Structures are given as C-alpha cells and as structure tokens.
Amino acid sequence: MKKRWLSVLLSAAMVAGTLTMAVPAQAEEGGEVQEITWMFWDDLEASEDNITKGFADVIDRFNTDYEGVYHVTPITTTLEEYYTQLNALVDAGQTPDVFIVSPGPNLDDYVLPGVAAPLDEYLEADGWKDTFSSDAVFAQQTYDGKIYAVPLNIAAACVFYNKEIFEEAGAEVPTTYDELLETCQKIKDAGYTPITISAGTAWCLSMLAGYLCDREGVDLDAVNSGEESWNNEKTVAAGEKLLELSQYFQETAAGDSNDDATAALYFEEAAILIQGSWAIGQMNGANPDFEEKCGVFQFPAIEGGNDPNRVIAKSDSLAMSSTTASPEACVALMKYFTDDEAQRYTAEVGGKIPVTNVEYDADAAPAQLADVMDIFNNATGTFGFYNESLVSSDAGSYFDNQMVKIFQKELTPEEAFQAVEDWYAENGYR
Amino acid sequence: MEKKKKKIKPSTILIYVFFIFMMVIYLAPVVWIAMTSLKTRAEIYKNPFAAPTVFHWENYKVAWEAGKLGIAMLNSLFVCVVTLVLTMLLGSMAAFAIGRMRWKLANAAMVYILIGMMIPVHCVLIPLFVRFANIGLSNNLWGLILPYLTFSLPTSVYIMTGFFRSIPNELLESACIDGCSIYKIFFQIALPLSRTGLFVTGLMTFIANWNELLLALVFISDGNKKTLPVALTKFVTPYQTNYDKMFPAIMIAIIPTIVVYTLFSNQIVDGLTTGAVKG
C-alpha cells in the first residue's frame, strides 16, 4: 500500500516537474544578449489580421538579424484586456521595454506619469526621423514639443461599397448626405441591404456617429473643454441622422459583431460598409472575387456643415519604457517596424497607409488601397476616432454606448448627448 | 414476477421516447461541431448544417498551431496536476488533524476552512491581481495554482474529514501498539483506507480547475502561459471571428475530456455526485 501511494505521488510530482520544464521559460543563456520585451494587443499566431501577421514577421526578422546581440520576446493579450495587463506590468515595475499604444487619452496615461520615454534624441541621431513622410505624422504623439511614440501606420476610415450592386440598383456614388439616403433607398428597392454595420461592437457604430458629428461641424475641443455643451444643435442633428440612416442597416445590426457586418459586404449581401482601411485585407482574403467589385468613397458631405474633406484616421504607435535597461535594443526594434520592408508590407498587404516615404508596388497592393490613398492625400485634415479623442478612455466608451442607445431608440439624440454632458459633469470635467 | 415480464406499459414507451429526445438534444451539438470543424469558412457561413463536402483535416493543424493549443494543453495539465497533488496532500493532512487528532481548536479550524466554501473567487480577484502583479506572480502559472489550490481545499478537507472519521478506532490503535509514528499512521493506514475520498476530491479538483476561465483570463496574458479555456477565447476577437479555426479548437479542447469521461463515466459521475452531496 505504502509503495503504491508513494509511487502515485512521485509520478505525479515527476509529471509536474517535467511539465515545468516543458513550459518554455525562454532559455536564458549567455549574458551577452540584451533581452527586451514587446507588448502587443493581438495574438501573433492565431490572428488573421494582416497587420498582426506583418508585426510577427518584423519580430522574427529582428530576432534573426540580431541573433546573439538583441532578443525580443512578445507579450500578447487581447485588445479587450490590453491596457489592464499593461498597467499591471507597469505597477509591478515590469513595464515592457516597448509597447503599442493608441494616441490620445491612452497615451496620456503613460506619458504624463513618465512611464514612456521621450524619443527625440534617437529619432534625430541618424536620420531616422527623415525617413518619415512628414513631421505631421508625429502630431498626436508630441507632448510639449517632445515625441513620445513612433507611429507605425495610418488607417483611414472610408466608405466601401459593392460596385455591382450599385450598378444593378442604378445608384450613384453619393457625395452628400441626401444623396446617400437616395442611394440607400434605391439599393433597398433592389432587394439588397443598403448598409451593413455592427452595433454589437459599439465602436463601429460610434465611428459612423463620429463622421456625422464632424460633418455637422461639432467642435470637439469646445465640447471637451466645456465651452460648449455636448447637447447642442450640431450633435443632436448628427444623432438624428444616425437614427435616420439606421432604417437602412441590416436587420441583425444590433447583434452583429464587426466581423459579421464585414462578412455581409464581402459575401455580397449588403452594398455599403463604413470601416477602417484595415478591413481591406480581411475582405480580399475571405472572398478574392470581391476585390475588383469593391469601390471606396469619401464619407458624404452634409449641406451647410463642416469641410467634407476631413477623414477619420487612426495610427498604431510604439512607446518605449523610460526604465528600460537597453534603449539601444528598443530603438533598433522600433526601426524594424518603420523600415522599408515593414512599411512596404503595411501598404501592399496590410492595407494601411505607410508612415514613411517608402516606394511600394501599387499593383501588388490591394485595389482598394489606391482609392483610400487618394482620399487620404486629398484630405484637408484628419481627426481621430471620437472614442479616442475625448477626455478619457472611459468618456470614449461612455460615448460609444450612448450612440448605441440612440440606435436602439432607447434614448432620443437629445437625451443621449445630455447623458454624455452629465457624465462629464459627474466625473469632474466641467 | 412472470406476469410482469412480457408486459410493456405505454408509460414506459413514453419515457423512452422522452429520453431519446433528450439524447438528441445532448449529442447533436457535439456531433454537429465535429462536422462543422471540417468545413471551410465560406461553407460554415453559407450552409452551417450541411455535412462537409470535403474533409478539411488541415483545419485542425492550423487551429492547433495558431491557437498554441499544444502549449495551452500542457499549461492546463501542469496547473491541474500540481493543484490536484497539492490539494490531495494538504487537504488530507489538514483533514486528518481536524478529524482524528485531539486538540482544542480543531472545530475552529474546520469552521475557518469551511467559510472558504461560501466565498466566490470573484471577491478576491482584485486584491490577488494587484498583489500578484507586485510579486511577479502574474503571468506565472504558480499565480494560478495558488488560488486554485486555496479554493479547492475546503471541499477536500470537508470530504476527507468525513472519511477519516469513519475509520474504526481499533485499526489506528493496533497500529499504535505496533509502534507506528503518527506520520506512519497517516500515510500508511489512514490515507490508503480513504482512497475513495481521495479519488472524489481529486476528480472534483481536476475538473473544476481544468475548466476554470475567470482567474486564468485575468492573471495570464503571456501567450505561452495561457490555459486551454483562455486559449479558446482568443478565436473570438473584436476584429474577426475565425469560425474555421474555432470549431477544430473546441473539438481539440473537449475531445480528451469526452474520451476520459466515456471510459470512466460511471466512476466519474458517482464520484462527483458523492463529492457534491458531501460538500
């Protein structure tokens, strides 16, 4: 009896022991190699996102090229938990050496307490900064004249549409909001879903709301600072238009995830999708026939409203920990993200706009990218996602949720924007 | 007796019809994921219930690699086996002291441990998360083992105490007369006599921790340290739902459990039920 129990315990302990060894703990050999970590919000292997795949290549290239000198270990989470996990590491004094972060209130959280290091000396040291397409790409990453993060790509939110359905329905590419309504009606009459959108994933609906607000001429700085109330004529008009457009959404909009909504466009059930250019790779990958049928246009103007050539743009940026033991390794890694190969990939495969002056093969790039580039280059200005442009990330997600409530007809546009205003007051921003 | 034999009552037929219907409700989803896991994404979207035209076995390979399911499975196994061994050991040690040994605070210790059964893990999630982050236990499998162990202990102490108390006094006394030390009595007499209890507690501990999601989700962000349930959730992201990888991944996650369950279903069902009754 004794032996049997001992052997059970022993073998269990042995299994446990071997397993500990089997769980890779990153072989720590030789003291020469400078180890750094890089934190990212998507799984490098499981993801089908082309930008993520490109980042995985960058990491592989870096580790191969610098073998024996530098080594980077990625830490990946889901987008949903990214900042929580990052904060936990920061609190524990284990800030990742390099980490991705969205410009706006999220970056504030790391720049203001001094977690992120200024990067100017590295950018200017050997002409790195000159490879970027303009100084303007650093605008959102600059605090008091110092640059705290390096942008990697720019995605522009545009309107994607199915040319065949438009033709069949006799619809024209709309340039104004009223024309958009007409177009939608024609498509509906032809038996297709006019607009496919996800209200289940709140930021998708919020992106449309952001465009409507901007076209109406909402002054974001004024409402953020309290000069103006969130509940004003322009925001309410935008909310009403959101409601008006919602009659043309697919029936399942409330429950569809972003993925479902995008699938409806590339499986040719719906005619219009308002989405960031990162969706290009996904659409073409899932249905290669769709590439040539897919057109892109600028979000329509609202008569009497704001400049119609403004575009929602979003960039991914890298920040460096101010406590990193090997800034050289970090800078070398960041340079790999902005070198020609990575940037060419960004354009040709990733479907995002490169941040450097790289030459890329326009034919290799997805057909839609040229249209997106046109829209972006002709833009008179860019603005961020509304949920990343408010006073805090909480404010952003509160805004998103109120837009969903307008769509669900739970709140009128006045009530919804008043709720945002009240939120600002309750949280001490008024 | 003889009369009964040939008579099949209509009520019995009804009962069988009912249970066959239940079987369909329980087995159809599993059969259906098995089928779906071999289809392409377009097939899944357009015709979710049709049988696959071509068997895409490569889905499994892709899901296995992309989801790092191999590592996830090893991690889950490591966490669960260590927790299991420690729970059985520490739990029965404490149970023996509380159930059989004579000291004033035995009852107080029992109450102290039983309070743990009432407390949901959610309540200590935040303090543990903050504390563990500070001492390097976040992103560390031991950071999962510690709370798993703690939350598995109350039931195991409770169940084992019952088993130890049912051991006849004479057995222990004769061992004592033979000159056994208290440790020998515990390891060589009490433990072997309470095998059933160990089996039951081990089973409960293993299954509960194998499926645990919340703690693992919060404490682990490193892709190389994720457990199986967490690895599954990454197939659903805000950007994409990879159905053609998700279904093979679900299959990979549940097949080992189903196989083990099918082989030992009677013991498992009875063991878990005993555990639930006692706990």
Place this chain on the structure above:
Amino acid sequence: MDKLLRNKTAIFIFVAPALILFTVVLFIPIGTSFYYALCTYDRTTRSYSFIGLGNFQKMLTDPNMRIALKNSLFFLLFSCISQLIMGLLLAGLLTNIKKGRNLFKNVIYMPCVLSSAALGLLWAFLFHAKVGINNLLANFGIKGPAWLYSTTGFITLPMWVIAFVALWQYVGQSMMLYMAQISGISKSLYEASYIDGATKAKAFRYITLPLIKPMVGTAMSLNAIGSLKFFDLIYSMLGDKTENLKMDVLATYLYRTGFSSKGGHHYGYASAIGIVLVILCLLATAIINRIFKTENYEM
C-alpha cells in the same frame, strides 16, 4: 494512542500549510477587498483614496448595476426552479426504467464536466443572428428571432436563451443528486404503499418527495451559488457585448469594471460589486437552508 493523537508538532505540521494558505490567499485578500470597496482608484497616479461608502451610494443610482443585479437574481431564481423541476423529473423517470438508464444518465451528465468556455462558443454560433438555427429556419422561410441580441422586455430573450443553455449544461448534476437520494429510499416503503393501494404517482408525492427534501436543499444551494457566480458561459457567448445588450450579470459587470480596457481599472467599484456578490451568496444559502432544513426522516 491518545498521546500520539495529541502530538502538537504533528498537528502543526498537518494543519499549518492549509491554514497559512487560507490566510494569505483568501482571508487577507478579502480584508483588502473590503478596504478597496471603500476606496476609489486613480489610474494615472495608481493610488487608492478612501471615500467611505461612496461606491455603494453610486451603486444605488447606477443603471448598469441595476441591470446586473436584476439579471443575476433572474438567473438565481430560474436556475433554482428549473433545475429542481427538470432534475426531479429526469431522476424520477430514470429510476423507473432499467434498460439504458446508465447511458441516459451519463450522457445527460456529460456537459457538467466539459468546459463552459468551449460550450459557450458552440451555443453562441448556434444562436447566431444569421448562420446558426436562424439559417435553418430561413430555409423554411421563417425569420428567426434575435436570440442573442434582443434588448426588449424586462427579462430579455438572450437572458432566457443563456439560462436554458445553463440548464442544459448543469441539470445533470441535480439529476444525479436526486437519483442518489431516491435510490437510497428503502424499497419496502414503496411496497407497503402499493399494498395499501397507492399509485406510482401517489407514492412519488407522499414517499419520495418528503424523503428527498433535504437533498433539494443541498442541490438548490449548489445551484444558487453557481448561478450567482455565473461568468464563463456569458463571457464566451457574448464577449464584450454584454453592456450594450444589457446582459451583464454581477460577475461580468465586476470583470468589466475591473479589467476591461473599455471602462476598466475601477478597482474600488469592482471590489464593491464583489462584496455585494458575497453577501448575496451568503443570503441565498441561508434562506435555502432555512426553507429546507427539516428533521431527517428515517430511511
């Protein structure tokens, strides 16, 4: 013998590991949790400041908290009642058949040992707006309901759907508990009643039911605590959509408030939700024990 059993060193060695673990991993954190519940966490300075009962006051007017509480209580009631009825029904019917009993029992119990995360993904797909059951219905020209995204009604449709999925997954446990108890009832009791002319239904009503009453209490407490802690299925079926779909329960709301990138890091408020959860668990167990605490009949 007595001396051996009073060996202080041995007692210490046996009990200390468990007690230390309990204190460090459970009781100290609970204390911290109570303290955090009285604080607000500032994520730019990463510090806690004491605000007394502020978090609990905020709860009273927080519409999300009201939804989470409502949903959790619904889950609690639904699972207690439905598991009682279905569990008893299955157990009662199973004890009446011989052939196949084992198979039926094992199959129905199976989902209890499978991962909720995996099963949740499966059911989420089956109840998908277009591709699951609704695709099947569409083939017959029926427009399927908004299984997982309807937001109308006091208890919304998705809540019912998930409650039924939970019933599907866990009814095996209740069934087994009742079966264990029923098979423990002496045959002679039934035989005596049949001689007295009782029907099977009557025997069930007057013999089985009273004798399994204590087990109802046990099974129901398990259901109650399980349904209050309910997290895995909702998380894997709805992910981050719970807020806009008004599908939060206490556990998901706690998780969102504490750990989500959107609106997370409110450790103080999340701890306060945790405290509410513990209180509800204790209350539910106490009430159920009160109702079902009966003298044990001789069996």
